[in-house]
Amino acid sequence: MSVSTMTTKTEPTQPSSTPVGFNVLAWSAVMSEQLNPIADRLKTIGYDGVECFIDNQPVAAYRQFGEHLAQLGLQSTCVTVVGPDQNPASESASVRAQAVDFLKGAIDRAQAMNASVICGPIHSAFATFSRREPQPAEYAHSAEVLHAVGDYARQAGIVLAVEALNRFECYLCNTMSQLSTLIRQADHPNVRAMFDTHHANIEEKRFPEAIRTIAPVLAHVHISENDRGTPGDGHIPWDDTFRTLAELNYTGWMTIEAFTRNDIDFANSINVWREYNDPWDIAENGLSFIQMMQSKHGFRA
Template sequence: MSLSNSSSAMTAEQFSPIGFNLLVWTAALSEAMNPIADRLKEIGYDGVESFIDTQDVSVYQQFGDHLKQLGLQSTCVTVVGPDANPASESASVREQGLMYLKGAIDRAHAMGASVICGPFHSAFATFSRREPQPDEYKRSAEVLHAAGEYAKQANIVLTPEALNRFECYLCNTMQQLSHLVQLADHPNVRAMFDTHHANMEEKRFPDAIRTIAPVLAHVHISENDRGTPGDGHIPWDDTFRTLAEQKYTGWMTIEAFTRNDIDFANSINVWREYNEPWDIAENGLKFIKAMQAKYANS
């Protein structure tokens, strides 16, 4: 799999691999996820995405071994809190941020993952009550560069994520995220595009995707309500057409949420159910494959 854009026309063999984020069930990895991975493989997924926290490395190793037996690839997602904020004025807090990211890289490596995505450029849902400052981008970029150097040893690409204004203030748009990634200036620090957040923050999806395309290495396919992709009002034709035009061949991973994991749901303000997990997985996969085929020759 190539995380970089291809210069040749996209063919069936070059379609982006399709992943499914396990957060629709739980944020905690355990052997209980093995049967879910089995079924995702049977349905036709290329990989799964798992949340990384501070569980023992052996948990990720065991799950990764199961994925390898199935022939599934893996990616990961993580966040940082205010005590490990890479954009903090405090050097000790930034150091905690770097240590946390190194721990996440160790766990992802144990699982055999190729990508760690998420809004780890700054603390989730933590606000300064002012617009983002140049020094905050600089501090965050320095931490990301150091984390990228560590990730390089594990052959992992870090893809920080822009979030909507209600969950983040440092990076809401692809323009801001592109600026941060350029400041980080490391080949293992790239970017991701999430359709849910872009739906709130970007004027036009094609412009946003073209802005981030030079450093784009991961995409979250996520409906406006976090339910089944294709059931809502995300501009999907614009999304898939532009990704195809840009010859994007990295992951397209479905990220959807439910209240199955109450603590996680409460932490991200998910207060109701959208669709059943297997409805999201089965119909979402069909939708992505149909859209990839539709724009295969763009």
């Protein structure tokens, strides 16, 4: 048999390892030097990076934290939300302009921290409802804002990973199907999507189908238990999640997002009324759980 007619057995592609991060919102939404010792311990535990909240705090505070992370050898990502005065889906052109300005400011802060990703429900105002189903014009307005901000993100080397939330926190994007439609409308290489296991547990019928739906634009994953406590302690379909991500050769961040009442103002703003687990229990046992699941489903170490 000639070389040209031989058939070669192709081995399944082994998924690459993915960086694992921890969202410091479990301690505080405020950027300050008080996060430094938290980052130190997360590095010791074995995390690849940390995720922090971005709002309108001084750019210098993010730069200082980024310098501390660099000294530790930690990478970073960020999360943010928009309010009703900066709503990308608003019918008001002036409100949409404020959305662009706010998100550009978030990009400036993320760039100062050397972050690679800004994730969150930046498609529409958090916990703001129109009392009707999503309208085509709202998707169009949101997509226009995201495309404009995508240009700004590209020059900063940052990916915007847009997040779908559950029905109790937003109405524009609850599912991966809705989110995929919006990202296609935004039509920008720096505007991509995030999959959050907590929200998917409420809104999606089956995780594998949801993940495959968003796979072409998937850039970030939040590992979050159904009760927002330690991953692996609840009823999220973790095997389905990790198996599907492995099959798709996902190589982006897997970042734990869990909540506590350590930051009272933040906890009250997102309706967290009780403690789920101690944050260090979440960090230590959560990392062990992710590493175990990655190994089980074939991610390279």
